[in-house]
Amino acid sequence: MSTPDLNLLVTLDVLLAEGSVARAARRLGLSPSAMSRALARLRETTGDPLLVRAGRGLVPTPRALELRESVGRLVQEAEAALRPSETLNLKQLVRIFTLRTREGFVENFGPELIARIAEQAPGVRLYxxxxxxxxxxxxxxxxIDLETGVVGDDTGPELRAQALFRDRFIGVVRRGHSLSEGVMTPARYAAGQHILVSRRGLKKGEIDEELERLGLERQIATIVGSFSAALALARASDLIVSVPERYxxxxxxxxxxxxxxxxTSDVAISLLWHPRLDADPAHRWLRGCIRDVCAERRADLSARFEAG
Incomplete structure (x- = not known):
């Protein structure tokens, strides 16, 4: 049995990432014809078409999807093994990292994260x-380099994920609201006028389902698409809003x-990144900064909730 050409792993990794022979060729510095020949060799080696035409583009086969994570990991580990050993000098590091987050993350974790990075690596900028x-x-x-979110069925199977914190939903009203005093009961909560936060325009949520089990129904006065808008409304009115505590x-x-x-169900907020950056020293350092800042905010936010 002939030994497979391990150089094809790099080609396969780029092809699966780009989903295009032309883009993969540009990324590897090859001609389109050379990339097409490489794809033909890959198909012969794996016994699978890997990428098939769909309209004007190419889509991966089930076998290609199965290979994507393992191939990416192998290439990344090989690159790390062959890379000269060097110590990351944070004071000399000049780099821009892009983080994709939901609303609330920057407001709650951004100041501490930016201050930490400015102290350790003044040449690094966050976008x-x-x-x-x-x-x-x-x-x-x-x-983007990193994103925060909830890992689900629609999360890319090859992505790396690490839990940052768990969040729970709480109720919020303006200072002086009638619900700011006394014992909170389901009936008392349901009797008020509520704001529902839904980016998809849903008219009910988990809270409504739980109230229905008790024979109760809350009145939804308005539906908005963001937590910040909902809290601004609640701050200026007698409306009640339910939002994630830490965010x-x-x-x-x-x-x-x-x-x-x-x-209500807790949600686990995770940090997500592509495996090709897993071994990158600067990327690892940034991930550690984000994890530390999120952990340090736990006690502070819990104290605020108790005082609220």
Whole structure:
């Protein structure tokens, strides 16, 4: 049995990442014809077409999807093994990192993260961009370096993930609201006028399902697409809003927060990145900074909730 050409692993990794013979050729510095020949060799070696035409583009076969994570990991490990050993000099590091996050992350974790990075690596800059969907393409193509979010079925299978913190939903009203005093009960909570936060325009959520089990129904006065808009409305009215505790810590300063009187599911917020950056020293350092800042904020936000 002939020994496979291990150089094909690099070619396969780039092809699967780009999904295009022309783009892969440009990235590897090859002609389109040379890349086409390499794809033909890959098909012969694996016994699978790997990329098949769909309209004007190419889509991966199930076998290609199965290979994508393992091939990427092998290439990354090989590059790390062959890379000269060097110590990361943070004081001389000059780099821009792009982080894609949901609203609330920058407001709550941004100041500490920026201060930590400025102290350790003054030449590093952070660019925060808003996370409007769960499309993993920006991580794959290198448009962004990291993102925060909930790992789910629609998360790219090859992505690396590490848990940052767990979050729970709480109720929030303005200072002086009738719900800021006394014992909170499901009936008392449901009797008020509520703001529902839904980017997809849903009219009900988990809280409504739990209230229905108790024979209760809350009145939704309005639906908005962001936590910041919902909290601004609640701050200026008698409306009640339910938001994730840790993600909205700084957004609900000087408001009254309370534990919801019905059970709701916690959400695990994770840090996501593409495996090609797994061994990058600067990227590893930044991931550590984000993890540390999120961990340090836990006690502070819990104290604010108790005081609220």
């Amino acid at each position: 925060f961009t808003q996370k409007l969907d769960k499309d993993s393409t920006p991580l794959r193509d290198g448009t 909205t810590g700084n957004l609900r300063v000087d408001m009254h927060s309370f534990a919801l009187p019905v059970p």
